[in-house]
Amino acid sequence: MLADNPADDEVRPDDRIDDERLDEENTLKADYVRAVRDALEEGDKSQVYDLVEPLHPADIADLVELCDADERRALAEAITDLMSSDVIAELNDHVREDMMEALPAEAVASIAEQLETDDAVQMIEDLDEEDQQAVLAEMDDDDRVAIESALAYPEETAGRLMSREFVAVPEHMTVGSLIDFLRDEANSGVDLTNDFYEVFVVDHKHHPVGTCQLSWILRTPRHIALADVMKRDQTLIPDMIDQEEVALMFQKYALISAAVVDENGRLVGQMTVDDVVHIISEEASEDALLMSGAGDGDINEPIREAYEARVLWLIANLGTALVASVIIWYFGAAIEKLVALAVLMPIVASIGGNAGTQTMAVSIRAIAMNQLTEANTGRILWREMRVALLNGATIATLIGAATAVLFTPMLGAVIAVAMIINIVVAGLAGVLVPVMFERLKQDPAVASSVFVTMITDSMGFFAFLGLAVAAGLAA
Structure with a gap:
């Protein structure tokens, strides 16, 4: 039974978009896109902002891609505070690269710092070497080190794609102490990631020895040791494995997330199912296009x-x-x-x-x-x-x-x-x-x-x- 929540009956403006903007296939209507482009041509930035503001970040990314190169930059200027890291992460590679090259290094660095490490790497890796170094120089030390570490891995490997934001705890912890640790982030001195599906349990050498799903943690008495409730049998992903192999492992073992380990077996990151969905889509499109010799097959490709x-x-x-x-x-x-x-x-x-x-x-x-x-x-x-x-x-x-x-x-x-x-x-x-x-x-x-x-x-x-x-x- 669901707990009563008065807010459930409320419909928030951001939860849905008027039919004037999206069609039955959840794509932006031609009339709506034309209205935005007309407002851009007239230089009416306030009208552009009012038209775009209700959109979901993914739909804003679609709108940017539907515009011409010159219009994209004008659109970005008109909706500056709406061009969030979520929008940047959803952009087509060619479109994102074009927009990043048009922005100063400090602006790109600011956007990258808001993204998850894997998304930031995907954004920066397409830049020229000179531009990469300029952007990295503007970033905080921790973010720069994480991105430089990812860029050191070959493309399309788990090490390049993995997220470095995860939760790992020692196996001697109890369920209660783990819950307190997760809740009392400010006093723990650890900057925990906001989104995670499971907690990785590691030994003194930082080798993963088990996992605990959040549902288990919430339903287990506080005094129980993690070693007694964790799942010891887990799928570990080598950091140098190809992304296709990662996708196959997720499919074969029905994974939601999985630990990534280095050559010494130490936990260095995690792969999550949302990353794998992108991998599967990219690989399927890539194979189909390679068979036809169409290159990237991207309509935004130069x-x-x-x-x-x-x-x-x-x-x-x-x-x-x-x-x-x-x-x-x-x-x-x-x-x-x-x-x-x-x-x-x-x-x-x-x-x-x-x-x-x-x-x-x-x-x-x-x-x-x-x-x-x-x-x-x-x-x-x-x-x-x-x-x-x-x-x-x-x-x-x-x-x-x-x-x-x-x-x-x-x-x-x-x-x-x-x-x-x-x-x-x-x-x-x-x-x-x-x-x-x-x-x-x-x-x-x-x-x-x-x-x-x-x-x-x-x-x-x-x-x-x-x-x-x-x-x-x-x-």
Whole structure:
């Protein structure tokens, strides 16, 4: 039963936003954004402030991102006290970097000091080295040391991403003394973090030996020792582990928070589920974009960076496409004698490419989720082979029958066999290419699609045209 609270019946202004601002999908309406931009253009800062003030920090961040670069700075000037650390933390990386570069070092330092360490690191790490040092020089010693320590770790590791604000206590404490310690922060001489889910229990060497959830602490008699109520079995995260592995550990063990330890097993930080949600979102988007060669795929990414990322991918595709072109050139005489070959070639290559893409997507996901490892590669390969054979037989029957009716039965048989061959090869390539990149310690999502497409196109043309020549159709 819930305790009575008269305030529960009250609706505070900040708890909801008028329908004039947000649509049913909880995104800012175009009319509202246009009203803010019109007020900015007219220079009416008070009107801008009145329009923006009721928004949640996350919605303010969305509004900033929806504006042009020049408008963003004008908007920030109009709502200075609303541009809190919560808003900065929610901004897109490219937008935040652009705004931070426009602010003086002392202003950036002031914002960073208000953020949790992991959020502050994310904001500062994107700045140039010179700007980083200028910002760090303006910060308090404690905050500067914490951020410099985080920046010393490689990117996308637990050490770089972890929060250094946590609560750790010795195992000889009782529940009552822990509660008193948490409540009497001013007299304890320790600056405790405001938000935490569990208390870490450590030994005299600062090694984590257990955890206590806050719910346990509140429901346990004061005289009980922490050593008797704490959970000794816990998941420890090495500080050098990759962020993808962190996300998998949280998913596998259903974690809310977890201790991060250094190479000596000492507690140095914690990862929380809100951080992991961002990691999962970033990794999923990154893999999808890498497969397409779209770079960061961010609409706020500078045009030059987007061009450089995409053009390299297209050049790589151009090189692999030449392989298929050479095969077509080799069978040029046969194509001239039987025009039907030119008509049907794209079908074989297209179906094979789609089959390869399907298998590749499944394989890359399995690798990312640690479902495809050295221990079961053979079994997964055999599974995908059987799926490919079934798919190949089905598609071959359909295209073979149609080709036999429209052209000749022999050509129908040739394209049916070529289709089976290409789909089976696509299945093999869709598994083996990502696995090969994984074994070479490369991201399977980066270049797998280029090679899978090259293999399926080349094999599709070679199998179809080669079988047609062997059957004497182009004699």
